[in-house]
Amino acid sequence: MAQSPRLLNSVKRNPLREILRRSFLLIVLISHFSLLISRLQAQDSAYARRVICDLSSPAMYGRGMQHRGDSIAASYLRRELKTFGVKPLTKDYYQYFCFPQTRTKPPIVEKGYRSQNVCGYHPGQTDSMIVICAHYEHLGMHGDTIFYGAHDNASGTAAVLDLARQLSSNKTLPQYTYVFLFFGGEESGIVGSHHFADHPLIDFSKVKLVINLDLFCGGDEGLMVVNANAPETKPYVDLMERLNGRHRYTAQIGRRDNARNSDHWYLSQHCPAIFIYTLGGPFGGYHSPTDTCDGCGLGNYEGFLTLLRNFLEEL
Numbered sequence: 001m002a003q004s005p006r007l008l009n010s011v012k013r014n015p016l017r018e019i020l021r022r023s024f025l026l027i028v029l030i031s032h033f034s035l036l037i038s039r040l041q042a043q044d045s046a047y048a049r050r051v052i053c054d055l056s057s058p059a060m061y062g063r064g065m066q067h068r069g070d071s072i073a074a075s076y077l078r079r080e081l082k083t084f085g086v087k088p089l090t091k092d093y094y095q096y097f098c099f100p101q102t103r104t105k106p107p108i109v110e111k112g113y114r115s116q117n118v119c120g121y122h123p124g125q126t127d128s129m130i131v132i133c134a135h136y137e138h139l140g141m142h143g144d145t146i147f148y149g150a151h152d153n154a155s156g157t158a159a160v161l162d163l164a165r166q167l168s169s170n171k172t173l174p175q176y177t178y179v180f181l182f183f184g185g186e187e188s189g190i191v192g193s194h195h196f197a198d199h200p201l202i203d204f205s206k207v208k209l210v211i212n213l214d215l216f217c218g219g220d221e222g223l224m225v226v227n228a229n230a231p232e233t234k235p236y237v238d239l240m241e242r243l244n245g246r247h248r249y250t251a252q253i254g255r256r257d258n259a260r261n262s263d264h265w266y267l268s269q270h271c272p273a274i275f276i277y278t279l280g281g282p283f284g285g286y287h288s289p290t291d292t293c294d295g296c297g298l299g300n301y302e303g304f305l306t307l308l309r310n311f312l313e314e315l
């Protein structure tokens with residue numbers, strides 16, 4: 001429809017009003033956009049909160065041997081992966097293993113007890129792989145007392161699941177293939193990831209980097225990276241530090257030498273592998289029945305996840 005000469009005249013006569021009108025529209029647009037972004041971020045953190053609370057609920061019995069809590073948690077993870085369209089690395093996502101005689105006293109799992117790692121992948125443009133992993137099981141029950149394990153390690157499991165959700169929802173194929181691994185048996189001596197390292201479902205020579213997340217609530221004082229100083233991992237941690245220096249996602253990124261303290265250990269014997277945990281609270285406890293969902297602070301979570309997403313994009 002053609003504009004009436006009267007309207008054109010009025011616009012011509014009031015350039016200031018037009019500038020004000022356009023500025024107002026721009027402000028409305030910007031505020032709507034930031035509202036959308038903050039809603040998306042809140043959704044991300046809300047998803048992690050839901051997963052942490054589900055995994056550390058009484059219905060999972062502390063994700064140990066009692067009432068087969070570990071298997072209830074494994075089927076929860078498998079269901080989520082299927083929903084995202086993440087493909088299975090085995091016919092049913094599970095890699096089964098049996099526990100050897102463990103050294104913990106009292107033993108938290110009996111010799112011969114069968115558990116499973118949960119394994120999926122999202123294909124990329126190449127078969128070069130980034131592995132993102134966490135242990136999902138915990139201490140189970142001691143008598144009638146449930147060790148809920150929100151911080152250790154429902155939190156890291158939720159972050160890996162959240163990354164699987166976000167990365168697999170991209171319409172375009174990523175450069176690398178993403179492999180998502182959820183290990184059992186960590187608390188009894190890193191049994192599940194040891195089994196995976198001895199019976200790999202992937203070609204370790206194609207793995208560019210393993211990122212293991214364990215203890216991911218809180219983080220008011222930043223993040224710590226284990227195995228940050230080895231020649232094959234140092235350039236990656238340097239990149240992470242540079243990104244954090246530029247965008248201030250977190251208070252600091254600390255560095256430690258390699259240690260046999262989580263699931264990255266056996267994988268690091270075959271390919272570059274780092275382990276990231278949070279520094280500072282809040283979290284409910286460590287190896288204690290007080291480690292519940294309520295105590296798990298997620299105020300820093302968005303920063304951590306954005307750092308990891310940005311880091312993955314830069315690899």
Ligand SMILES: [Zn+2]
Pocket residue numbers: 152187287
């Ligand atoms: Zn633990």
